[in-house]
Amino acid sequence: MRxxxxxxxRGTEKGMSQVVLxxxxxxxxxxxxxxxxxxxxxxxxxxxxxxxxxxxxxxxPGAKQLGRDLLRNVFNGDRGxxxxxxxxxxxxxxxxxxxxxGARQLTPENFDAACYASxxxxxxxxxxxxxxxxxxxxxxxxxxxxxxx
Numbered sequence: 001m002r003x004x005x006x007x008x009x010r011g012t013e014k015g016m017s018q019v020v021l022x023x024x025x026x027x028x029x030x031x032x033x034x035x036x037x038x039x040x041x042x043x044x045x046x047x048x049x050x051x052x053x054x055x056x057x058x059x060x061p062g063a064k065q066l067g068r069d070l071l072r073n074v075f076n077g078d079r080g081x082x083x084x085x086x087x088x089x090x091x092x093x094x095x096x097x098x099x100x101x102g103a104r105q106l107t108p109e110n111f112d113a114a115c116y117a118s119x120x121x122x123x124x125x126x127x128x129x130x131x132x133x134x135x136x137x138x139x140x141x142x143x144x145x146x147x148x149x
Contacts, residue, residue: 017120017127024115032111035093042093044106044114045139046131047086054085055135059128067122070141088142091131 003023010019034042049055057066070081091106091114092099106114110131117129117136129136 017125020119024112035108044091044118045143046089046117046136047142048089049135050087059135063122086142
Protein backbone atom coordinates (compact mmCIF):
# COMPACT_ATOMS: atom_id res chain seq x y z
CA MET A 1 0.00 0.00 0.00
CA ARG A 2 2.85 2.37 0.83
CA UNK A 3 4.23 1.92 -2.71
CA UNK A 4 0.93 3.06 -4.31
CA UNK A 5 0.51 5.97 -1.91
CA UNK A 6 4.02 7.20 -2.68
CA UNK A 7 3.49 6.70 -6.43
CA UNK A 8 0.26 8.72 -6.38
CA UNK A 9 1.90 11.57 -4.48
CA ARG A 10 4.95 11.59 -6.74
CA GLY A 11 2.81 11.36 -9.87
CA THR A 12 1.48 14.86 -9.30
CA GLU A 13 5.05 16.19 -8.90
CA LYS A 14 6.99 14.25 -11.52
CA GLY A 15 4.47 12.66 -13.86
CA MET A 16 3.74 8.95 -14.05
CA SER A 17 6.50 8.14 -16.55
CA GLN A 18 9.16 9.28 -14.13
CA VAL A 19 7.46 7.61 -11.16
CA VAL A 20 7.53 4.27 -13.00
CA LEU A 21 11.11 4.77 -14.21
CA UNK A 22 12.16 5.57 -10.63
CA UNK A 23 10.38 2.41 -9.42
CA UNK A 24 12.11 0.29 -12.05
CA UNK A 25 15.46 1.76 -11.01
CA UNK A 26 14.70 1.07 -7.34
CA UNK A 27 13.18 -2.43 -7.58
CA UNK A 28 14.79 -3.62 -10.82
CA UNK A 29 18.12 -4.79 -9.40
CA UNK A 30 16.39 -7.23 -7.04
CA UNK A 31 13.96 -8.47 -9.69
CA UNK A 32 16.60 -8.83 -12.38
CA UNK A 33 17.76 -11.93 -10.51
CA UNK A 34 14.75 -13.72 -12.04
CA UNK A 35 16.10 -13.21 -15.54
CA UNK A 36 18.60 -16.11 -15.74
CA UNK A 37 17.06 -19.27 -17.20
CA UNK A 38 17.54 -21.34 -14.03
CA UNK A 39 15.46 -18.89 -11.93
CA UNK A 40 11.68 -19.30 -11.56
CA UNK A 41 9.68 -18.45 -14.65
CA UNK A 42 9.39 -14.70 -15.16
CA UNK A 43 7.12 -13.09 -17.80
CA UNK A 44 6.46 -9.48 -18.79
CA UNK A 45 3.65 -8.72 -21.25
CA UNK A 46 3.64 -5.61 -23.46
CA UNK A 47 1.89 -4.28 -26.55
CA UNK A 48 4.33 -3.91 -29.47
CA UNK A 49 3.57 -1.14 -31.96
CA UNK A 50 3.47 -2.83 -35.38
CA UNK A 51 3.91 -0.02 -37.93
CA UNK A 52 5.66 3.32 -38.42
CA UNK A 53 2.50 5.44 -38.50
CA UNK A 54 1.29 4.07 -35.17
CA UNK A 55 4.80 4.43 -33.73
CA UNK A 56 4.81 8.13 -34.61
CA UNK A 57 1.54 8.63 -32.74
CA UNK A 58 2.24 6.42 -29.71
CA UNK A 59 5.75 7.76 -29.19
CA UNK A 60 5.02 11.40 -30.04
CA PRO A 61 2.86 14.33 -28.95
CA GLY A 62 -0.36 12.65 -30.13
CA ALA A 63 -0.02 9.82 -27.59
CA LYS A 64 -2.09 11.48 -24.87
CA GLN A 65 -5.10 12.06 -27.13
CA LEU A 66 -4.81 8.58 -28.64
CA GLY A 67 -4.75 7.11 -25.13
CA ARG A 68 -7.94 8.97 -24.24
CA ASP A 69 -9.56 7.83 -27.48
CA LEU A 70 -8.59 4.21 -26.80
CA LEU A 71 -10.07 4.38 -23.30
CA ARG A 72 -13.31 5.67 -24.76
CA ASN A 73 -13.20 2.96 -27.45
CA VAL A 74 -13.08 0.26 -24.76
CA PHE A 75 -16.53 1.32 -23.59
CA ASN A 76 -17.83 1.36 -27.17
CA GLY A 77 -16.39 -2.08 -27.92
CA ASP A 78 -14.21 -0.62 -30.68
CA ARG A 79 -10.87 -2.47 -30.86
CA GLY A 80 -10.15 -1.47 -34.47
CA UNK A 81 -7.12 0.76 -33.87
CA UNK A 82 -5.60 -1.69 -31.41
CA UNK A 83 -6.05 -4.68 -33.71
CA UNK A 84 -4.52 -2.81 -36.66
CA UNK A 85 -1.55 -1.29 -34.84
CA UNK A 86 -0.59 -3.30 -31.73
CA UNK A 87 0.38 -6.89 -30.96
CA UNK A 88 0.76 -8.65 -27.62
CA UNK A 89 4.42 -9.40 -26.98
CA UNK A 90 5.55 -11.49 -24.03
CA UNK A 91 9.12 -11.33 -22.75
CA UNK A 92 10.17 -14.46 -20.85
CA UNK A 93 13.31 -15.55 -19.06
CA UNK A 94 12.91 -19.00 -20.63
CA UNK A 95 10.64 -20.81 -23.11
CA UNK A 96 7.44 -22.21 -21.62
CA UNK A 97 3.83 -22.97 -22.46
CA UNK A 98 2.72 -19.98 -20.37
CA UNK A 99 4.99 -17.63 -22.33
CA UNK A 100 3.75 -18.94 -25.67
CA UNK A 101 5.53 -19.82 -28.88
CA GLY A 102 6.19 -16.20 -29.88
CA ALA A 103 7.74 -15.08 -26.59
CA ARG A 104 10.88 -12.99 -26.79
CA GLN A 105 13.90 -13.46 -24.58
CA LEU A 106 13.92 -11.35 -21.42
CA THR A 107 17.51 -10.37 -20.68
CA PRO A 108 19.26 -8.19 -18.11
CA GLU A 109 19.80 -5.72 -20.95
CA ASN A 110 16.11 -5.33 -21.91
CA PHE A 111 14.61 -5.93 -18.45
CA ASP A 112 14.21 -2.27 -17.41
CA ALA A 113 12.79 -1.26 -20.80
CA ALA A 114 10.29 -4.16 -20.75
CA CYS A 115 9.18 -3.26 -17.21
CA TYR A 116 8.57 0.37 -18.15
CA ALA A 117 6.91 -0.42 -21.49
CA SER A 118 4.55 -2.92 -19.86
CA UNK A 119 3.02 -0.03 -17.87
CA UNK A 120 3.06 2.81 -20.42
CA UNK A 121 -0.52 4.04 -20.61
CA UNK A 122 -0.66 6.54 -23.47
CA UNK A 123 -3.01 9.01 -21.77
CA UNK A 124 -0.73 9.58 -18.76
CA UNK A 125 2.87 8.45 -19.42
CA UNK A 126 4.75 11.07 -21.46
CA UNK A 127 8.08 9.33 -21.93
CA UNK A 128 8.06 6.94 -24.94
CA UNK A 129 8.88 3.26 -24.44
CA UNK A 130 11.16 1.16 -26.63
CA UNK A 131 12.46 -2.35 -26.15
CA UNK A 132 15.42 -3.40 -28.27
CA UNK A 133 14.73 -0.39 -30.54
CA UNK A 134 11.02 -1.20 -31.08
CA UNK A 135 8.18 0.98 -29.73
CA UNK A 136 5.91 -0.62 -27.12
CA UNK A 137 3.04 0.47 -24.88
CA UNK A 138 1.13 -0.95 -21.91
CA UNK A 139 0.21 -4.62 -22.05
CA UNK A 140 -3.46 -3.98 -21.28
CA UNK A 141 -4.18 -2.56 -24.74
CA UNK A 142 -3.78 -6.03 -26.28
CA UNK A 143 -3.74 -8.47 -23.39
CA UNK A 144 -6.72 -8.69 -21.03
CA UNK A 145 -4.71 -10.61 -18.46
CA UNK A 146 -1.00 -9.72 -18.72
CA UNK A 147 -0.12 -11.73 -15.59
CA UNK A 148 0.26 -15.36 -16.64
CA UNK A 149 1.12 -18.64 -15.02
